[in-house]
Amino acid sequence: MTMQSRSDSPALPQRRPFAKRLLDGLKPSRLTVPTFLLAWSFLVIAPLVVIVLFSFLQVKAYRVVYTPSLDTWISLIDSGRWMAAVRTLRIGITMTIIEFVLAFPFALWLAKGCRSKTVKAMIITLLTIPFFLDAASRIIVWRSILGQTGAVNTALMSLGITDAPIDWLLYSEFAVHFGLLGTHFPTMVFPIFMSIALIDDDYIQASQDLGGGPAQTLFNIIIPMALPGIVAGIVFTLVPLMAAFVEPQLLGGGFVDLLGNSVNSALQQLKYPTAAALSTVVVALLGICLAVLVLVTRRRYDMASMFVAIRR
């Protein structure tokens, strides 16, 4: 009887623990977005504004003169530092394209072609090496390999392929591109690999079952579904490339000065306004590049889908 009455009574809504209710109440729109905006403004936007303002000051005799002027900006042109900006943009975009061309097929094979879990784990581990090895230590080794008396030139001359050492292997744009290749390959591969790995194999199978060729499957199924990873790969590769200075310094031999080197050089001379102006140029160039990227991909890809988890 008692049992019956209990089962017949309407079920009371279960009272959830306080912590869970609190967590449920933390909807992105209410807390996360304002917190993010506040923190981001404090950590990034505010220093950026200070940097821009600082670029309108000058340094005289190692001391900052707090009188606003355009002299620092004019000196960027007179000193030829603007050429470093153009060179940086050119090398940054070229390297991003090269990395994508190499990384996409590799990531596709790693995600869908490589069946051995051991090999896959080993390759992923190998790809992380650039992240935990100091860049200078990793790059400087190439000097003894690419130099006039280095391993490559010695081998080429021993084999009779060349009569004299090839100069452009080191201290050239080629050497800088070569050095950047290894550093930024993983940042392009990982996001693309992740996005391709998440594509359900059934989609690919369905494409084949419906008579789609490999190219059709690639362009109509894989690339559109991997687009978030591709965009992320481009962003994570292009942005650090714009600030690269170790490879140009060590392999460019002073002939391939990028914005990173120019900023470094200005800081060493205590020319903070010049460094600030150059940094402003970097941020502006990146902003333009990313705006172009958004415009190009917006027809096929909604940037907001990268944050779909937050929207939920």
Place this chain on the structure above:
Amino acid sequence: MEHDKIGANGLPMSRRGFMESVLSVTALGAAASVLPGLSQQAWAAGLPVKGYGVTTAQPKDWSRVTQSIGIQVDYTPTNADIGVFMRDVMGNDLTSTHDVFIFDGGTEDLLGPEGYYAEIDENHPELKLWARTPDSWKRSSFLRADDKQYAVPVIGNGDAFGYFPAAIDANPNGLDEVPWTTFFEGENVKGRVAIDRSWLQSMAETANYLKHHGRITVEDPADLPAEQARQVADYLVERKRAGQFRTIFTAFEEQVQLLSNKEVAMINCWEPATKEANNALGPNSVIYAFTVEGYYLWGHGACVAAAAMDRGNVDNIYKLLNYFLDGEYRAFQAKERGYAGPNMDLGVQYAIDHGWSKEDIDGLKWAEEKVRRKFQKPFFCKVVPEHADVMEEEWQRFLNA
């Protein structure tokens, strides 16, 4: 039951025992502080002297200093970049933590009058060798500002370039003068010349070369007004585009590597780089040049932080300053790096007293003779040029060309 921990001596360590130790040490300290004659200086006797400065000034082994004069030196090395040095001393306030600064003479022009450096107390009892140090070293303009002495001379040299004699058909004994023309325009070394990224040195050397050959008119090649800086940069850009330079180097280790790998035939490096390269390639493989046109003169001075004068470690600081004037430091700097300095006779005497070989002793004598010979030529240097801003801007034009 009391669970005593085991102390470093292997005996049980109790809370009571720990408290007894702390109280004993405190009592001993309190007693010592009131004992007559036990001054703050005596307490400081065990304090290390903290130094900050260029790598070239440091001995290869600081423990030698401790063995010799009984003080420990905690030295933080930096490169020869004036901007970095100024940033650290002024911006990062290193005077609050470091006692002695060693850099190319010239920083005292700014840091002395502004109160970062203390005037040298020439009568300090620990500065025993000051009186016998020749005026040609100690009264040098790059150790003084506003008629005040801000530094003790440490080492000095006249910088030029290193070269492989076979590459330019030069006398392998290294005694002949080699013109800077070979460095800048020599066809036989085209594409195999390395130039220093430091504009202080490279622009001054280029300006002196152009001045010597009547191609520019400038009073001080180390301090170029806007027009002359532009002319020098134009010339360097022209040589860069002509393919004269193989690389623009930055660090001492790079100088050694470029020579040791025979990547370049000429390089306006520091003299120790040629010594290091010869250690790898064999004696006299690389020669440090006597030049036709002149030298980039530099001298390191040891300056005392003004704040250090109130830190109770002044005696040790002056002991170290005196060590820089003494024979042991002089002998090892000349032997290991090829640098000269004041009181070389004490260095030679040190070598004799310590049974150095005749070859080493002759080497010390040669170091002094070499510098004397160099200074018969024009020399130039200004670490803090008045026109630093325009020189740096023009140098950027060369780098970006």
